[in-house]
Amino acid sequence: MAKQNTVFKDAFNRCLELFAETATLPSEPELGQALGVSRTTVRAILTRCEELSLIAWDKRSKTVLRNPEPSDYFPSEETDSLAERIERSFMRRILAGGAEPGMQINELELAREIGTGTTSVREFLIRFSRFGLIEKRPNSHWVLKGFTREFALELTEVREMFELRSAARFVSLPEEDPAWEELRTIEAVHREILAAIDERYGEFSELDERLHLLVHKSSSNRFIIDFYDVIAIVFHYHYQWNKANARERNARALEEHLDYIAALQSRDPMSAEQACRRHLKSARETLLQSIP
Amino acid sequence: MAKQNTVFKDAFNRCLELFAETATLPSEPELGQALGVSRTTVRAILTRCEELSLIAWDKRSKTVLRNPEPSDYFPSEETDSLAERIERSFMRRILAGGAEPGMQINELELAREIGTGTTSVREFLIRFSRFGLIEKRPNSHWVLKGFTREFALELTEVREMFELRSAARFVSLPEEDPAWEELRTIEAVHREILAAIDERYGEFSELDERLHLLVHKSSSNRFIIDFYDVIAIVFHYHYQWNKANARERNARALEEHLDYIAALQSRDPMSAEQACRRHLKSARETLLQSIP
DNA sequence: CTTCTGTCTATTGTAGATAAAAGACAGAAG
DNA sequence: CTTCTGTCTTTTATCTACAATAGACAGAAG
Structure with missing residues (x-):
């Protein structure tokens, strides 16, 4: 077992999804592009599709013969790297x-x-x-070294430095920067989730990451952006682990996010800074509360 | 060749230095402590010393028989990990x-x-x-990604954030903190080098790292301290690579350091910040000048 | 009864091997 | 003459093996 063929299995599964859209598959390089894999892997996928009688494949013609069934897919445990x-x-x-x-x-x-x-x-x-x-x-x-109180404090100290700096950059981004569009999208999702908070509060974690990463990215500084990985992984597992009062916590954080977003959109550095500080402060407190 | 025995060779060389001090060597655990290796390695060293007739070894008695000669040492290429x-x-x-x-x-x-x-x-x-x-x-x-202008700017941006924060912490360290003592030592070395700048300007690089690391350490933040590795490696190789005007550059940096040290010792946050900013600004410029 | 040594075991650091995946190139197809 | 496919080569991801090193334990020495 030199190398797991998870790339193949995962791409194969994703390829089956494409069947729904077209009756004939595109060329090998195009498929590779779409799936994010090399032609070698594409050909392995096509070969398997042919073996399963999912497609008829002869050189450039690749016709879908039948729709994939659940049993055609590889189980999800096998597709994780x-x-x-x-x-x-x-x-x-x-x-x-x-x-x-x-x-x-x-x-x-x-x-x-x-x-x-x-x-x-x-x-x-x-x-x-x-x-x-x-x-x-x-x-x-x-x-x-442990997920301790000191760790959380050191992490949030740097986070706050970086995010304040990034937020200050954000408000000075030019009007045509795509970040503004993304920010509006994120804002809309916030409102949707808040409107159905009881069912959808679980989606907050992912949205949180999306917003903060967007802000950090506007720093255009690889060290600041890379550091967001540290924050993301800590919060990711932290949310999974600590679900007490998740509904209320997330609702409050969503409201804070909306304030923060509005402040960014105002282009006013001072109010952006204030909203950023307020939110980061309560994020820090939430994190600290979960540590004994 | 499963594993290089560089630990053994390097510890062996360092062990020979100890011969000058004592006629009889201490116990195995003590030697291990002194050399920073395990007892297994200590015994391998003692065995080799015995083979070379450097010592007589019988259980607890380890008598030095002769002083080591240059040929006893392992060549330095073999001791690098x-x-x-x-x-x-x-x-x-x-x-x-x-x-x-x-x-x-x-x-x-x-x-x-x-x-x-x-x-x-x-x-x-x-x-x-x-x-x-x-x-x-x-x-x-x-x-x-290359050692480019952007890289240098991103690096120094974070460096400045971190060092300003650390310097602010530094001035509020309690009187008895060992950092003050270390700072005085560093100051003294600065004066010594400046007094003989024409011969000793090459020692600046190491001293620079020592001072800045001391400042960063006072942040008590693992992320800030770890980041100093990035700075250190970049400047380390940068100094090796770019030796143009080294004498003048280093002389000026030494003067700036002395101002910075004095400002830290004054315990006045404002003047520490100013001196820090001044020095970091010129360090940034020096770095940028060397990039095409 | 503490610290040492002899001996043994477990773990790390590194090389080498191999399947998976990427990618290069020439000729085929449009 | 551009894009595709067939074939082949190179490189990466991962496993296994083994010497170097660390570390544990019991009995010996003080």
Whole structure:
């Protein structure tokens, strides 16, 4: 098992969705473009489609023979990349499981538990180390620094610096910048969700990320934008983990977002700064409350 | 060749230095402590010392028989860890060699050139990616983003945010904080170097890192402190690469540092901020001048 | 009863191998 | 003459293996 063929399986599944739209499939390079994979993978997909009698394929003609059935798809467990599986397992262990700061992290043990080789785990840990939650002792184990109060405070301190700076840039973006359009879209989604808050409050997490990432992006600074990954992953898993009072919390945050959005749209630096500060302050408090 | 024994070789060399101080060596755990290695490595070192008739070793008694000669040491090329070698080769390629932005980076080729396995190169690139100079195309190559003007501006923007914040913290450190002592030491070294600037201007680079790292550390924020790695590596290689007018540049920077140090020692936030801004501004300009 | 040494085990760092995926090139089809 | 397909080569992602290194434990020495 040198390499998982998850790219193939995932692209295959996505390719079946395209069948609904057209009776004849486009050329191989075009398909590759649409699915975001190379021609090699496209041909593997087409070959499998042919084997399953989903299409008739002869050189340039690719005719859809029948609509795909659920059994044609690969199960979703098989389409996740190894890196995603490792991340989930790891985060579950350190966030959900009682993981005390100072705990040792063992590459071999993690690999065995996840059912994978050590190399992948190792590379994951290296990438993950930039989130500041783990640290390497050279020639020895990793140490879990823990999702502690200090961590949250350090994270939010930088977040606030970066977001205030980005918000200040945002209000000075030229009228024709696509960010304004995206901001209006995000605003509309906010209103939709608020209108049906009882059913849709769960969609907040994703929307939150979308808004803040948009703001951070206007900094045009790769370090600021990259840092948003740290924030996103922490909040992502934090929302999954801590669902107490989610409805009220999210409703309040949505209102704050609307204020923030309005302030950005006013193009007034001062009120944007104030709205930004207010929201970040309550976001910080929410995060801190969930930490013992 | 599963693992290079550079830890052993480097510790062995450092161990020979200890011979000058004592006629009998301390216990194994103590030696391990002093050299920063495990007992396993200590015993390997002692075994080799015995083989070379450098010491007589019987259980607890370890008597030095003769002083080490140059030929006893391992050559310095063999004591560098693989990671260090890869970093140097890579930086030489991308800074010195005409490396245009957008260039593809090939793991296999790099590994062959450095004479190492792909795994190590790969892990290096993953670690290095946080410096914002390269980017991964999944399932495909890395792309060099280049040491460009934008890079320098983005880097210094964050640097200035972080250092201003850290300097503000610094002035409010309590009297007994060891940072004040370290600051006085750094100040003294500055004066020494300035007094003999023509011969010693080359020592500035290291001192610069020491001062700024001290300031950043007072933020007590892991993200700010970690970010200093990015700054340090960029300036480190930048100094090596760009030696034009080094004497004058360093002399001016030393003067600025002294102002900055005095402002910090005054405990006055306003003057610390001003001195910090002044120095960072000229550091930025120096960096930008070296980029075409 | 603390600290050391001898011995053994477990884990990390690195190389090498292999399937998956990307990508290059020439000739075919429009 | 542009875009496609067939074929082939190169590179990446991942596993496995193994030496270097760390670390554990029991008995020895003080």
